[in-house]
Amino acid sequence: MTIDHIAIVVKDLEKTIELYTATLGFRQVYREIVADQGIEAVGLEAGDSIVELLRPLDESSPVARFRGEAESKLHHTAYRVDDIEAALAAYRAKGVRLIDERPRRGAHGNLIAFLHPKSTGGVLIELCQKSH
Ligand code: CO
Numbered sequence: 001m002t003i004d005h006i007a008i009v010v011k012d013l014e015k016t017i018e019l020y021t022a023t024l025g026f027r028q029v030y031r032e033i034v035a036d037q038g039i040e041a042v043g044l045e046a047g048d049s050i051v052e053l054l055r056p057l058d059e060s061s062p063v064a065r066f067r068g069e070a071e072s073k074l075h076h077t078a079y080r081v082d083d084i085e086a087a088l089a090a091y092r093a094k095g096v097r098l099i100d101e102r103p104r105r106g107a108h109g110n111l112i113a114f115l116h117p118k119s120t121g122g123v124l125i126e127l128c129q130k131s132h
Contacts, residue, residue: 004080004110004128005043005050009063010072013040013055020044026051034107039063041107052107076114078126084111087127091115103129 010016020026026044033040038061042053054075056064067073081087084103092098097116106112109131117124 002080003049004078004126004130005052006077007041007052007054007075007126008072009039009054009056009067009075011067011070013042013053016053016072017042020051020053030108032107033057036105037063037107043107076124076126078112078128081127081129084113084127084129088113096120103127 008016017028021028021044026046028042029045029050030043031040035057038057040055040057042055044051044053053072054063056067058064063075066075088098088101088103097119098113099116100113103111103113106126106128111129111131113127115125115127
């Protein structure tokens with residue numbers, strides 16, 4: 001299992017980009033609005049993986065409420081799978097609770113689906129299939 005990205009929801013996106021690039025030395029590889037998820041996403045290269053900073057477009061959204069007053073908070077870990085439909089079916093068969101019964105479109109045109117944290121030890125897990 002490969003980590004595709006870890007996503008951190010932040011309060012001040014510009015300041016956090018500055019921190020990660022100018023101070024910590026990450027390279028920014030994309031920045032996009034994902035309207036479907038109500039977020040702006042900034043991807044920072046971390047080897048073969050990405051650290052993704054998330055800014056909620058709406059401060060009353062669940063993602064913003066999850067972050068609360070924190071400056072930033074780890075939101076989810078995403079694992080890369082070759083066949084997301086097959087992975088979802090396999091997890092469903094093992095009794096894993098799914099947030100997304102069907103894959104949907106995520107940042108970068110990838111197909112994604114979230115597993116329910118009640119089934120994953122409290123950490124939100126995303127499955128991610130690369131668009132080809
Ligand atoms: Co994600």
